[in-house]
Amino acid sequence: MFAVWGLIVLAGIFVVIRFTGLIDHMLPAGDPPNFTFAPETPVPQARNFFIACPPGRSPRTDRAMPSPSFDATAATLADVMIETAPAHGMQLMSGVPGGKPGRLYFLARTPVFHFPDWVEVEFILPEQGGDITFCLFAQSVYGLDDIQQNEKRTRAWLADIVGRMGPSG
Known part of the structure; x- marks a missing residue:
């Protein structure tokens, strides 16, 4: 009893x-990670992150996917990202201390326990008429393993964005 x-x-x-x-x-x-997107960048030892980046810019890890590209402006892509983020449990936090220009910072919280995850997006502007793309780094603030929650959220969010904007080419 x-x-x-x-x-x-x-x-x-x-x-x-x-x-x-x-x-x-x-x-x-806390503060976002301010990740550097380059092949030689070391990834965290903890398995609590996921990366989406175009080939050639992605660090070497099995916790990554290629990011889509779009025939659009950076402002249009940013607007769609901001508009679709709340449906995936993310809130725009741009302007955070230590934030870099040309990046969006989202704070995501897990549904039940509200553990915080940072989602950082860096836009890669096209060179002379190319398509715009981005690098994304999603990492849990607490814990050593996110049980692929950052990957699931990232893939669902990017599918939503591609569904609204259409893939390039």
């Missing part, structure tokens, strides 16, 4: 902390 009451009390505490927003203050996101 005491075990049942104990579980009810713990569940009540979790509900209060989770749904009042207290958990967001208990699990601060």
Whole structure:
């Protein structure tokens, strides 16, 4: 009987902390990683990240995919990214301390426990009439393994963006 009451009390505490927003203050996101996109860039030892980058710019890792390119302007691509991000649990946080120009920073939180993940997007502008593309780095703030949550979110988000904009070529 005491075990049942104990579980009810713990569940009540979790509900209060989770749904009042207290958990967001208990699990601060800190600053974004400001990742450098280059083949020689070392990737984190923890398996809590995912990268989307065009061939030739991606660091060497098995936790990556090629990023799509689009026949559009950087502003159009940024608008679609910002517009579709909330459907994937992300909030635009551009202007964060240490943020670099030409990048978008999103804060994502996991659905149940609200663990924070940073999603960083760097636009790669076309050279003389080429298509625009980007590099993306998504990393969990806490933990050593994200159980592929950053990969799942990234793939779903990019599929949504491609669905709205259409792939190039």
